[in-house]
Amino acid sequence: MKIDAAREVRTTCPYCGVGCGVLAKVAANGEVTVRGDPDHPANFGRLCSKGSALAETIDLDGRLLHPEIHGRRTDWDEALDLVASTFSRTIAEHGPDAVAFYVSGQLLTEDYYVANKLMKGFIGSANIDTNSRLCMASSVAGHRRAFGSDTVPGCYDDLELADLIVLVGSNLAWCHPVLYQRIAAAREKRPDMKVVLVDPRRTMTSDIADMHLAIAPDGDVALFTGLLAYLGQHNALDRTYITAHTTGFGQALFAASALDLAGIAAATGLGEDELVSFYSLFAATAKTVTVYSQGVNQSSSGTDKVNAIINCHLATGRVGKPGAGPFSVTGQPNAMGGREVGGLANMLAAHMEIENPEHRDRVQRFWSAPTVAEKPGLKAVEMFRAVADGRIKALWIMATNPVDSMPDADAVEAAIKACPFVVVSDVLAKTDTVRHAHVRLPAAAWGEKDGSVTNSERRISRQRAFLATPGEARADWWIIAEVAKRMGFAEAFSHASPADIFAEHAALSAFENDGARDFDIGAYGGVDAETYDALAPFQWPALSPGTPLWPAEGEMAGRPEGGAWRRPEVKSSRFFANGSFYTPDGRAKFIAIRPTAQTRASPEYPLVLNTGRVRDHWHTMTRTGKSPRLSQHLAEPFAEIHPADAQHFGIGDADIVRVSTEHGEVLVRALVTARQRRGSVFVPMHWTDQFSARARIDALVAPVTDAISGQPASKNVAARVERFAAAAFGFAVLAERPASIDADYWSLARCAAGWRLELALEADRDWPDFAASLFGADAPGETLAYHDVAGGHYRFARFAGSRLTGALYLAPSPVAVSRGWAVEQLSADHADRRGRLAIVAGRPGGNSVDRGAVVCSCFGVGANQIAEAVRGGCVSVEAIGATLHAGTNCGSCRAEIRTIIEARRLHAAE
Numbered sequence: 001m002k003i004d005a006a007r008e009v010r011t012t013c014p015y016c017g018v019g020c021g022v023l024a025k026v027a028a029n030g031e032v033t034v035r036g037d038p039d040h041p042a043n044f045g046r047l048c049s050k051g052s053a054l055a056e057t058i059d060l061d062g063r064l065l066h067p068e069i070h071g072r073r074t075d076w077d078e079a080l081d082l083v084a085s086t087f088s089r090t091i092a093e094h095g096p097d098a099v100a101f102y103v104s105g106q107l108l109t110e111d112y113y114v115a116n117k118l119m120k121g122f123i124g125s126a127n128i129d130t131n132s133r134l135c136m137a138s139s140v141a142g143h144r145r146a147f148g149s150d151t152v153p154g155c156y157d158d159l160e161l162a163d164l165i166v167l168v169g170s171n172l173a174w175c176h177p178v179l180y181q182r183i184a185a186a187r188e189k190r191p192d193m194k195v196v197l198v199d200p201r202r203t204m205t206s207d208i209a210d211m212h213l214a215i216a217p218d219g220d221v222a223l224f225t226g227l228l229a230y231l232g233q234h235n236a237l238d239r240t241y242i243t244a245h246t247t248g249f250g251q252a253l254f255a256a257s258a259l260d261l262a263g264i265a266a267a268t269g270l271g272e273d274e275l276v277s278f279y280s281l282f283a284a285t286a287k288t289v290t291v292y293s294q295g296v297n298q299s300s301s302g303t304d305k306v307n308a309i310i311n312c313h314l315a316t317g318r319v320g321k322p323g324a325g326p327f328s329v330t331g332q333p334n335a336m337g338g339r340e341v342g343g344l345a346n347m348l349a350a351h352m353e354i355e356n357p358e359h360r361d362r363v364q365r366f367w368s369a370p371t372v373a374e375k376p377g378l379k380a381v382e383m384f385r386a387v388a389d390g391r392i393k394a395l396w397i398m399a400t401n402p403v404d405s406m407p408d409a410d411a412v413e414a415a416i417k418a419c420p421f422v423v424v425s426d427v428l429a430k431t432d433t434v435r436h437a438h439v440r441l442p443a444a445a446w447g448e449k450d451g452s453v454t455n456s457e458r459r460i461s462r463q464r465a466f467l468a469t470p471g472e473a474r475a476d477w478w479i480i481a482e483v484a485k486r487m488g489f490a491e492a493f494s495h496a497s498p499a500d501i502f503a504e505h506a507a508l509s510a511f512e513n514d515g516a517r518d519f520d521i522g523a524y525g526g527v528d529a530e531t532y533d534a535l536a537p538f539q540w541p542a543l544s545p546g547t548p549l550w551p552a553e554g555e556m557a558g559r560p561e562g563g564a565w566r567r568p569e570v571k572s573s574r575f576f577a578n579g580s581f582y583t584p585d586g587r588a589k590f591i592a593i594r595p596t597a598q599t600r601a602s603p604e605y606p607l608v609l610n611t612g613r614v615r616d617h618w619h620t621m622t623r624t625g626k627s628p629r630l631s632q633h634l635a636e637p638f639a640e641i642h643p644a645d646a647q648h649f650g651i652g653d654a655d656i657v658r659v660s661t662e663h664g665e666v667l668v669r670a671l672v673t674a675r676q677r678r679g680s681v682f683v684p685m686h687w688t689d690q691f692s693a694r695a696r697i698d699a700l701v702a703p704v705t706d707a708i709s710g711q712p713a714s715k716n717v718a719a720r721v722e723r724f725a726a727a728a729f730g731f732a733v734l735a736e737r738p739a740s741i742d743a744d745y746w747s748l749a750r751c752a753a754g755w756r757l758e759l760a761l762e763a764d765r766d767w768p769d770f771a772a773s774l775f776g777a778d779a780p781g782e783t784l785a786y787h788d789v790a791g792g793h794y795r796f797a798r799f800a801g802s803r804l805t806g807a808l809y810l811a812p813s814p815v816a817v818s819r820g821w822a823v824e825q826l827s828a829d830h831a832d833r834r835g836r837l838a839i840v841a842g843r844p845g846g847n848s849v850d851r852g853a854v855v856c857s858c859f860g861v862g863a864n865q866i867a868e869a870v871r872g873g874c875v876s877v878e879a880i881g882a883t884l885h886a887g888t889n890c891g892s893c894r895a896e897i898r899t900i901i902e903a904r905r906l907h908a909a910e
């Protein structure tokens, strides 16, 4: 593709399911800048901290630039021939189910489409599953049970139109920050709008919540079945809607009434007064949107949670109406696109069903395929079990890192290592998964790729290239199609461009559809390259003109409302406004669900481990870990633990703790906070072997899944926490990444001019030797060191000319050197000897300010600076912004700023 460097290119952010529009520009000197696209309907110009820092993540450091076989560089022909011949031979010898693809919500729709087509239509197996299984499979299953289709009824506008937003298991402030900002802005305009947060933790999202229900882990089914019973008892049902548009209400209400209020309180860990407050607010507020994400989906009862929520919306007729509806928000940038093309092992393309013979026949005819998968394939957890026990003998992993992200991750790693043939297509040469590949295929990265993605509100946007593809990297769709050709399927995989693939995908969506299926973008069937290139973001459905389903303008007789082809003034569309669904009888289905409580803690493992995201990192940090800005917000893996639990287990703030489950253990920093629910411990999911010694938290997660969706339960694992008895703690800054780190605990993060490193060791060492192992024994330059043998302190600094190349601080307790100050010394000039001695001493000189932990990544403003400004009279987020700029760019830190202001106020009042 030809790149026009002078042009600002419209593309989309590669991180979360909000799907923000991004304008990217490459200057003549190669410098890339990004900003929010003011015309994109998802974000209207906003970007969060991750999106704002995208330009820092596109360097070629660590890129896989050439195909490799067993670590040897090769050319594409040899690599593709080997992949194709090995897959073909394995299929011939062991059948099509002996091979599998494990793909990713990071793939573009066109990549996904081709991978799914190859596996299901030409190999003849459905053994293709995706890391989106870990993200939203329970929502898919819940939608299909209730609506007869995997349809998200609403749109983002509903978040601004609602009078009540219920956020369930969703830390929107950190995980979908632009949606959080849209809600916060709407709330400022309409102070009567209410927000309820249902989450075991008091996350930053509580900043906009009028009510926080600190629910027990997996108490959601009980909470929402209790709500349904309450609606029935308090005459708050929409009986007309229930009668006209649904089935199964009686059974659902009967099942939901199994527990009385006291029973619901016991199952949820909430007070009866809290429950009644929430239930009465929900009952009284017609315009209610219930937003849910991983806290709902990542559970062994995830599908029931989704249906318990949908039941309450059906019972009140609040589906598909402006400002009302259940709303699943996806974690990944293209989880929705994957669903559309059948990237899940239990779906066919274009929202068709594998179990349905008519659907199979239709897809096979459309593809002119020799075969089509006849049964669902292996879902992610089952797939890696099949790799482990030898049923799968050839595995192709695309754009994902299962050695870190799958539950029981150590077992997954062992399975991959033992698999006879593993192919990994990736952007990076070194990830915890790539290291085990027999064949490594260099894939194009964000900024180089061209295709489309679908966000959480069914909006399809183009992701466009603005950088030339480096080395021999290639688009994923091209790699898959080349393998398909070599397997003998050249005609079906002759696509010349993403536009060709999109046109085929769109045509399939409309093929023999006539309104029978929700996913229909037939308006773009056969789209040409020019139109595709210029494609503006649009929501599906987008039907071909003349589709008989569609009513005359303004009428509401058809199923979906809106549609860009017919009514261009409609910017957002909703499904089910007229109460017609995709079930055989056209009615939505209530699912009878009995309230349950699911405590997993045991005497041996008395706590519940909850896993999730932090504000400034994404997945396994392969991209965000490159950004110094993003790496400073939370530079270490941590365990949030309630003060009472910390005291009980003898853990102090900043101790290193060992978190263990039946499946493994990690070493992370203790963060003692009352924001955590008592009895629970939270550890983020991002840290890998590339960034920490032992912090792959998914190695601790049991491979327990929801029986219907197959989604793993990543938020409710019985765990134990113990203090790690460290003999020494350390902190270092380094200009270069160390080749190896010989410490029990370590965590490495990028900073502006190098790296920062946290350390803990179980036993004392020869500290000069230890310093030499980190910085190189023979590295040139001046070395200054201080060793207090009796006190156990050791300090070391090395200079090359007037530049600091490394400093190390070791002590018997957590090192009290200001991290912000130390990191800045890597960029400072140290010609002055007194300044060098200050570095060894670990103390800022007289004029230096310790900024404290970074709060605002955009402007590098620290907690100490904000606290100082509060002391100086800035008592609002706006005043802090006016003084320090903090919170005035992406806004992702505004909730944290407000927390600091409140803390200072409370402190002053004491």
Ligand code: SF4
Binding pocket: 013, 014, 015, 016, 017, 018, 019, 020, 043, 046, 047, 048, 049, 050, 051, 052, 175, 176, 177, 178, 179
């Ligand atoms: Fe990207 Fe942030 Fe928008 Fe998500 S909210 S798409 S991470 S800019």
